[in-house]
Amino acid sequence: MGEDTEPTDDAAAGSGVDGASDASPRRDAAGESDQFADLTEADLRETFERADYVAEDDIVTTVLLALRLGKPLLVEGEPGAGKTELAKVLAAGLGEELVRLQCYEGLAAENALYEWNYTKQLLAVQASESGVTEDSDATGDGSGRGESVFSEEFLLERPLLRALRAGGDAPPVLLIDEVDRADEEFEALLLEVLSDFQVSVPELGTVRAPTPPVVVITSNRTRALSDALKRRCLYLYVEPPTFEKEREIVRRKVPELDAVVAAELCGVTRRLREEPLLKRPGVAETLDLARGVAALGADRDDRISREKLRTLLGTVLKEAEDVERVDEALLDDLVAAAGEAREAVAEIDGGEAVTDSDGVEPAERTAGDTDDPT
Amino acid sequence: MTPPENGRRPGADPPGPDDFVATRDETLDAVVGFARSLRAAGVQVPANAAVEATRALTVVGRTDKSAVRAAMRATLLSRREDIETFEDRFERFWRELRAAGREPPAVLEDLADAADPPGAGLPAGADAADPAADPSSGERDEGAESDDADRESSRPAGFASATDEGTTGEGATVEGATVERARYSPSGGSETVSRSVTLDRYDLAEPVARLTDALGTLPGRRRERSGNGRFVDARRALRASFQTGGVVPSLPEADRTDTDVRGVVLVDVSQSVLDSIDREFLLEWLRLLVESWRSTRVFFFDTDVREVTDAFDERTVEDVTDALAGAEASWGGGTRIGHALATLRREAPEAVDRRTVVTVVSDGLERGDVADLETSAAWIGRRARLFLWLNPLAKSPVYEPTARGMAAALPAVDGLFAFAGPADVTELARQLERNDRTRLGYRYDPRRSGGADEPSSTDSTATIRT
Numbered sequence: 001m002g003e004d005t006e007p008t009d010d011a012a013a014g015s016g017v018d019g020a021s022d023a024s025p026r027r028d029a030a031g032e033s034d035q036f037a038d039l040t041e042a043d044l045r046e047t048f049e050r051a052d053y054v055a056e057d058d059i060v061t062t063v064l065l066a067l068r069l070g071k072p073l074l075v076e077g078e079p080g081a082g083k084t085e086l087a088k089v090l091a092a093g094l095g096e097e098l099v100r101l102q103c104y105e106g107l108a109a110e111n112a113l114y115e116w117n118y119t120k121q122l123l124a125v126q127a128s129e130s131g132v133t134e135d136s137d138a139t140g141d142g143s144g145r146g147e148s149v150f151s152e153e154f155l156l157e158r159p160l161l162r163a164l165r166a167g168g169d170a171p172p173v174l175l176i177d178e179v180d181r182a183d184e185e186f187e188a189l190l191l192e193v194l195s196d197f198q199v200s201v202p203e204l205g206t207v208r209a210p211t212p213p214v215v216v217i218t219s220n221r222t223r224a225l226s227d228a229l230k231r232r233c234l235y236l237y238v239e240p241p242t243f244e245k246e247r248e249i250v251r252r253k254v255p256e257l258d259a260v261v262a263a264e265l266c267g268v269t270r271r272l273r274e275e276p277l278l279k280r281p282g283v284a285e286t287l288d289l290a291r292g293v294a295a296l297g298a299d300r301d302d303r304i305s306r307e308k309l310r311t312l313l314g315t316v317l318k319e320a321e322d323v324e325r326v327d328e329a330l331l332d333d334l335v336a337a338a339g340e341a342r343e344a345v346a347e348i349d350g351g352e353a354v355t356d357s358d359g360v361e362p363a364e365r366t367a368g369d370t371d372d373p374t
Numbered sequence: 375m376t377p378p379e380n381g382r383r384p385g386a387d388p389p390g391p392d393d394f395v396a397t398r399d400e401t402l403d404a405v406v407g408f409a410r411s412l413r414a415a416g417v418q419v420p421a422n423a424a425v426e427a428t429r430a431l432t433v434v435g436r437t438d439k440s441a442v443r444a445a446m447r448a449t450l451l452s453r454r455e456d457i458e459t460f461e462d463r464f465e466r467f468w469r470e471l472r473a474a475g476r477e478p479p480a481v482l483e484d485l486a487d488a489a490d491p492p493g494a495g496l497p498a499g500a501d502a503a504d505p506a507a508d509p510s511s512g513e514r515d516e517g518a519e520s521d522d523a524d525r526e527s528s529r530p531a532g533f534a535s536a537t538d539e540g541t542t543g544e545g546a547t548v549e550g551a552t553v554e555r556a557r558y559s560p561s562g563g564s565e566t567v568s569r570s571v572t573l574d575r576y577d578l579a580e581p582v583a584r585l586t587d588a589l590g591t592l593p594g595r596r597r598e599r600s601g602n603g604r605f606v607d608a609r610r611a612l613r614a615s616f617q618t619g620g621v622v623p624s625l626p627e628a629d630r631t632d633t634d635v636r637g638v639v640l641v642d643v644s645q646s647v648l649d650s651i652d653r654e655f656l657l658e659w660l661r662l663l664v665e666s667w668r669s670t671r672v673f674f675f676d677t678d679v680r681e682v683t684d685a686f687d688e689r690t691v692e693d694v695t696d697a698l699a700g701a702e703a704s705w706g707g708g709t710r711i712g713h714a715l716a717t718l719r720r721e722a723p724e725a726v727d728r729r730t731v732v733t734v735v736s737d738g739l740e741r742g743d744v745a746d747l748e749t750s751a752a753w754i755g756r757r758a759r760l761f762l763w764l765n766p767l768a769k770s771p772v773y774e775p776t777a778r779g780m781a782a783a784l785p786a787v788d789g790l791f792a793f794a795g796p797a798d799v800t801e802l803a804r805q806l807e808r809n810d811r812t813r814l815g816y817r818y819d820p821r822r823s824g825g826a827d828e829p830s831s832t833d834s835t836a837t838i839r840t
Contacts, residue, residue: 057441057444058440058444058447061434061441061444061445061448062444062445063432064449065433065444065448065449066434066448068433069426069429069430074452090568139832190744212538221454224453227418227452230452231420231421231422233450233452234426234430235447235448235449235451236447237447237451237454241680303682
């Protein structure tokens with residue numbers, strides 16, 4: 001790492017940058033990361049299984065490719081399709097730290113990369129009036145007078161820098177969430193980070209990731225991303241789940257709910273998605289609904305009633321206009337759809353579904369479940 | 375840890391260690407070709423995508439179809455909108471990849487496509503249309519033959535015979551059947567323009583020359599008298615001065631006549647149009663327009679628009695076909711006319727100005743949003759010198775523009791004309807020569823009025839006007 005830091009820069013020498021000084025970035029000329037060279041599709045699938053993440057084959061293959069080729073993964077899809085969850089599961093499954101950068105309009109470099117702790121700097125200068133020099137090229141003569149206020153001590157790491165420096169044996173998973181919300185300037189900043197996995201801090205030198213982080217970028221497609229960014233990424237579009245897949249997700253995430261009732265609820269959301277709603281319910285909403293029903297207590301033979309559905313609408317519909325749209329006729333339709341789904345599932349699975357859902361051990365990650373797939 | 379040359383993951387189906395190396399060239403060809411064909415179809419494929427795709431193949435191997443599909447999707451695509459196009463083409467790519475470029479099926483298929491172009495893109499579900507398709511293609515061949523015969527005889531006679539053909543009862547029923555058969559193009563599934571379409575030849579030079587003369591939107595070399603022209607008409611001044619003993623009382627002026635044409639031609643190459651028009655005729659007509667107009671831009675559209683002007687910069691239809699094939703132009707997909715016009719408006723607004731003749735060749739069987747079509751057509755109607763719509767279906771004597779796309783565009787269009795053969799080009803030229811812009815269109819086509827107009831009378835009109 002010595003060649004990466006400025007020669008005059010003793011501040012950097014004592015910083016976290018140093019920790020990785022001998023490990024040159026672990027990527028060969030082709031940019032392939034050997035970190036995951038022995039990772040197989042089966043391993044990855046098992047990882048997803050363990051985390052109760054229901055992933056289709058193409059998702060597994062694409063994630064594997066991203067890991068093997070060492071490229072960022074750009075995930076797009078409807079809100080609530082489980083994009084963020086994918087990164088979380090990946091971090092948990094690979095046993096790595098998850099560094100999350102939530103994008104928003106006006107997100108600037110200092111919130112994403114690093115900041116100097118100005119207050120602390122000021123206090124430090126005041127505390128030892130003449131004892132602290134402001135420039136970084138002090139020679140550090142051991143008298144304690146050469147300390148710079150631009151040293152590690154005063155650096156506030158923000159997600160991107162943290163992800164780059166957090167390396168070690170297990171590179172972190174860097175989740176850049178909803179990148180479409182950030183401005184285009186921020187995309188340009190990302191380009192530098194994503195192509196070389198390095199960042200220049202003028203006072204400290206260049207920080208390069210010892211092992212490139214696994215990068216997952218999610219986008220809700222509210223605006224088109226720049227070609228340059230897309231070119232650097234592998235693309236994954238998460239399809240809205242099929243009825244079967246959704247049922248499976250509910251079954252795994254809300255194991256306390258009976259399989260037939262879960263099917264009923266999936267039938268309800270499936271029917272709701274056909275309506276021209278402002279905000280269509282995603283999987284996350286189905287899960288909310290399922291948890292709501294579970295909290296109220298639902299029996300296997302207890303068909304969902306209109307009253308119950310009406311009280312629970314708030315878990316699925318998040319816009320006042322959408323809630324208003326649900327009139328008596330639609331409510332009838334929803335109940336009918338629920339009944340249909342119940343019968344279809346009861347027919348296929350019979351009693352088997354019950355044992356199945358009972359067989360699943362209570363979710364280990366119930367805490368993590370509450371904030372998931374959006 | 376990285377496996378040697380073919381970094382296949384250990385758990386993959388082992389297609390033999392040398393498999394990838396052995397077929398490397400073919401694989402590269404297939405991947406690059408696939409990326410190009412996606413690009414040609416309007417998919418936004420990143421510039422380095424083919425390289426990434428090939429690298430991805432070394433990881434997932436080439437034996438597992440769904441893995442290959444996921445790898446290709448991840449590397450070649452960057453927008454959700456493109457997924458459908460991708461899926462349409464993936465099967466073909468998969469075959470090529472499996473065949474590793476050596477097996478004959480793909481080649482044979484191309485040949486089969488070339489041998490039977492009109493039906494090639496029809497889905498299997500269109501069985502009902504097949505019996506009807508036969509008479510129509512027979513009818514078209516017959517028309518072509520009679521055109522061949524016409525060329526040997528004189529032009530007016532040819533025109534008369536074409537008129538006859540259109541007005542006979544038999545012709546009418548056949549045409550009627552054709553109209554009833556008109557159906558919307560299936561979405562997707564367009565085919566690359568095949569290199570070897572050679573059917574009949576059309577002599578369009580004269581009709582197109584007449585058309586060019588009649589259209590004239592740009593000042594050419596010829597000069598004509600003018601009240602306030604840019605040039606002094608020296609010859610006329612000299613001649614006039616003889617009467618006044620060498621004094622020039624007033625300077626006659628001249629200006630350039632409009633003899634050149636600037637045009638934009640938008641050709642609907644959806645399946646429904648290609649089924650009702652002869653491709654050879656269409657290409658020859660376009661080639662001549664590009665050749666004889668001052669500036670012509672040709673766009674093909676079905677579900678997407680692409681400019682193909684460069685391909686028509688050739689001497690013969692064969693060369694044009696080759697050039698189109700070389701440019702990987704495709705045809706025979708679904709129809710989104712509104713989208714096409716809107717794209718033109720958005721991406722090449724400079725193509726249409728007040729000296730431009732905009733010609734749309736389409737059957738008006740819109741599958742996209744009709745409101746789009748209406749706005750964009752209105753924009754062209756306001757902006758262009760002349761907005762012509764050539765509709766292959768309008769060759770039927772009983773045709774009325776009732777298709778919702780056609781009906782939406784009609785108010786903006788200056789003239790809606792039949793378009794199925796050289797006779798139609800002649801008729802178009804004839805109407806334009808009358809220089810009466812209020813009475814243009816299929817309604818004023820004398821061949822249409824069910825025999826009320828005697829062929830001879832049309833004939834004479836044409837001659838007088840010429």
